[in-house]
Amino acid sequence: MSISSPCLRLPRLIVLLLIALARWAEALICHCEQCANRTCMTDGLCLVNVLIQDGKVTHNSLCIADSERVPRDRPFMCFSTSTNGIYHNVECCQTDFCNKKLPAPSTSPSPRPPTNLGPVELAAVIAGPVCLVCILLMLVLYICHNRTVIHHRVPNDEDPSLDRPFISEGTTLKDLIYDMTTSGSGSDNGTWTQLWLVSDYHEHGSLFDYLNRYTVTVEGMLKLSLSTASGLAHLHMEIVGTQGKPAIAHRDLKSKNILVKKNGTCCIADLGLAVRHDSATDTIDIAPNHRVGTKRYMAPEVLDDSINMKHFESFKRADIYAMGLVFWEIARRCSIGGIHEDYQLPYYDLVPSDPSVEEMKKVVCEQKLRPNIPNRWQSCEALRVMAKIMRECWYANGAARLTALRIKKTLSQLSQQEGLKM
Template identity: 40%
Template sequence: MASMFTFTTKCKYMYLIAFLLGLYTCVDGLTCYCSGGACPDDRENGTCVTRGYCFRTIEEVWDIEDKEYALESTYGCFSEEQGLLSCNAYRIQSARKNVSCCVNSNNCNKDIQFPEFPSITDPSDTVDVSQVLLALPYIFIILLLLLLIFLYKWYNNYLHKQRGQPLVPKNDTLKDLIDQSSGSGSGLPLLVQRTIAKQLQISDCVGKGRYGEVWLAHWRGEKVAVKTFFTLEEQSWFRETEIYQTVLMRHDNILGFIAADIKGTGSWTQMLLITDYHEHGSLHDYLSINVLDHSSLFLICWSIASGIAHLHTEIFGTKGKQAIAHRDIKSRNILVKRNGECAIADFGLAVRYDSLSGDIDIAPNTRVGTRRYMAPEVLDETLNTSSFEAFKMADMYSVGLVLWEICRRCLTGGKVSTAEDYALPYHDVVPSDPDFEDMRLAICVKKLRPVIPTRWENDSVLLAMSKIMIECWHGNPGVRLTALRVKKTMSKINIDNVIKIV
């Protein structure tokens, strides 16, 4: 009984002390620690007085500089009304912001402790594991497909190596050649080349030879020339297109190439070569009906020499041009342009030379050149086919004969101008369609050359041109003029003492 009396007495004293403290607070107020915006404006010593509650809040705030969450505490005073609302909040770990209040002593909010916050990461950094698990089967399927493709290609390459066959057939058809590359950029884009035959409106036949026909056609409102090859001349068509697509082949005095195509049905095939159209036609036809003055003579001869020089010259560079020999130069294979210049055409027999490898690219072809214009070394079969210079010198022999045809049509004599009738070289010593033996006998055995008319001796221009052609058709290939030397020699010729091309 005595012990229970003692415990009861102690409880009465504790209640009394609490009552007195509450009474003291109600009379003088409770002093609380404050910080930041929670301090009243008239308090500068970090304390505030209230008749309500002291509080402490703790909040996790995202730090932009450190890229992480940081704890931020606030201390201050609540009124009785604020305390009734805020101080009843529970302190839980999952809350972003927690509030705790006290009234048991002055500055009691300094000692308030909170449970530790769990680490919180930026939501953008979290990865949804379920989404990864859903994507795994698709990733596996994609990797499996890539592996199968790799194995298929590897096995295909292995089979080709075992059979000793190249993966890309070389020069099977011109279609294959065109599909692989456009060459130098000569002509139209390849997609257009493969469809141009369907867009042509062919009208008139403007020429016909042993190996094909030339037609006038319209394409996209422009006139073009369409050369059609006979069925047996596929090699000539293939070779000519291949030469036209040589890198850096384009030149003012080379016939402009547009496209090549094949069209036909299952029973027949037509091979087409589309080029620029020149209404004056070939030099042969032009000289047959026109005479020349000194200026037009010079322009024609100069442009022919320029075109041949471009063919014969090798251009070095990342995408250089191989040297090319024509092998069938004649007046019918030279076209006259509207501006009076000429353009070299018909490359069905041309050969290419690569100086780096030393290879001479002679395409297989049953076609032969024009016998009337063949050089002596070709007629007697002494041409050195392993030397590209020999092919170039054979070209220059033919150039000399063409210059002779041109000069015959140049007027001289002042007021009473005269010019010879047009004639082919050796028209007076061989038949109209000579065979090899006819030409060999005249050129190699009798060593005949075209006759130089006496009137040329009285004309400075024709006299100078006659010296050039004589050196071009010399019997010894080693002493013939090159195309560049012909151009340089012609640059020294005065035309009527007024015009001089340098």
């Protein structure tokens, strides 16, 4: 047995040797930068890698074992990658020293697949879903709002008129005004009240608009001026009786707050800043801030704060000063023999388009300037009288100014002389 045992082991060694030789014959020989003799053997693949980092390029060749081929048909290790500015450009092959003969991959980053979407198409792709979501959200909110309104709407069986239109078909404005002003039985249901402010419609608009568009004759000038003076005299006057009214000061009289009727006469509008005088208690209902109105039309005593706020006559005198400026605007547009001035606001040549109180105070109170009276007005009796009235409206001392009633009488006499019928 001891003699024969080496003989039995010899064939086994020969078999193992043959298997090893067979495997060596099937092995793949690759170029390897970091291996002994710069070669390596593998049962897998040869690989060449180009590393690009911070502009530095490094080439590397090595072997990949068959066990590392995952997945086997397209191993991950053979794919180029790019992460945080580090690029790995990789190529794999399966013949002896193929990675040495293989051209090195490009050192530039692998190009991204081109996209067929332009800037407009890309914006549309992004904006489309966003718009759709917004529309759906608005639709949901609208439906929820309608359901809330319907839920809170309480039917009123006691007052079926609430379900009918406020103004029935075929109702005229005249009928509507008559119904609202009737005091007979059944005119008020006692549950609610509506206050209506009804005003006439004047197609010419304000005096400011009218004078910008048209020139006027002497007759037209007197109509505009006399009707304005009559309106202001009516405001300033206290009327006692069942149909009476308190004395009222306008405090913001100007051409933009005077309307021109179809017949060429004026009516004073916009009493938002007006104050009234209670003669029984001798008091004035006025807000604490007394410097109100349009700065261009403010009287000297308003500009320099010397106006007596407890004296109602002070407010009436300030109105007279402003009316004198309105007369100046009207008279400039009076055409005599085809000659007239362009429309301008008072002090147009002395202050900017939107003057401050200080700018107006400097011109009116300190320099004591007033709008210029053209010399041509002296050749026409009507314009000469108008100029005289203006000067007497512009006195720095309010007590020296004419009253609205005095101006009305003077213009009435002038109208009679001119043969004007009002």
